[in-house]
Amino acid sequence: MIAQTSGHHHAFGCTILGSGSKGNASVIHGPDGNLLLDAGFSAKELIGRMERVHVDPCSIRAILITHDHSDHTGGCRVVANRLGVPVCFIPETVSELARHPNRMPGAKIIITPGSPLELCGIHIEPFTVSHDTPAIAFTFSVGDCKLGFATDLGFVSNLVKSKLSGCSMLVLETNYDPAKLRASARPITLKRRIAGRQGHLGNPDAMEALADLLSPNTRHLVFAHLSQECNDPEIVASLATARLAELDRPDVSFEIASQFEPLETVWLE
Ligand SMILES: [Zn+2]
Numbered sequence: 001m002i003a004q005t006s007g008h009h010h011a012f013g014c015t016i017l018g019s020g021s022k023g024n025a026s027v028i029h030g031p032d033g034n035l036l037l038d039a040g041f042s043a044k045e046l047i048g049r050m051e052r053v054h055v056d057p058c059s060i061r062a063i064l065i066t067h068d069h070s071d072h073t074g075g076c077r078v079v080a081n082r083l084g085v086p087v088c089f090i091p092e093t094v095s096e097l098a099r100h101p102n103r104m105p106g107a108k109i110i111i112t113p114g115s116p117l118e119l120c121g122i123h124i125e126p127f128t129v130s131h132d133t134p135a136i137a138f139t140f141s142v143g144d145c146k147l148g149f150a151t152d153l154g155f156v157s158n159l160v161k162s163k164l165s166g167c168s169m170l171v172l173e174t175n176y177d178p179a180k181l182r183a184s185a186r187p188i189t190l191k192r193r194i195a196g197r198q199g200h201l202g203n204p205d206a207m208e209a210l211a212d213l214l215s216p217n218t219r220h221l222v223f224a225h226l227s228q229e230c231n232d233p234e235i236v237a238s239l240a241t242a243r244l245a246e247l248d249r250p251d252v253s254f255e256i257a258s259q260f261e262p263l264e265t266v267w268l269e
């Protein structure tokens, strides 16, 4: 894995433009163009962040949407129409967006969990995750390199484990620290929803799942979708350091995605 651009042409990589409860978007770089995965910032912010990490917005060929929540779809219609690209989503997400004025992009591609698609030279597999609205996660593969990307999931099901196996790079949700969630001023019903099987993945759930999710070829992890109020990057970092030591995986590096700043592009090939 190469962490930085060095002038020569890379075929496959991932740039997290931002991740958290207030907005999510990433660029998946392919041999034949780029994809935007979720569009949970304003179009202006999305394009500004792309330019900050030297991604030409005109290189985006399509937008993939995981689910209807506004932290994943807020800028979807405007950015899709401005870039003139189609949006790929499941029928349930289309129905949800149709209920709100001004959320529906012009060009739509309906995708089905379990049915792979090819875009930009990338083999893409959407699969169902458990969340409080119909939601999917994705794996992206080019050659032998596989990237798994799963946020907004209440628990790591057997399906999720099998789909995310063998990834060179894995982006996984660490939404909340249970003690901080309990201590927060949120209503008890919301706390239960977040921590429930159809909510979000907490730090201990994610760390526990690493035993199943790490493969011999896994090189890089990104912990994503941290709650600003109920989590702390330092807590996640210390848990991850301890967990990787416990699993005897000093070869695996990790980063923590930020709500505010893009991460540097990770090149897988
Ligand atoms: Zn979300």
Ligand SMILES: [Zn+2]
Residues within 6 Å of the ligand: 067, 069, 131, 152
């Ligand atoms: Zn969500």
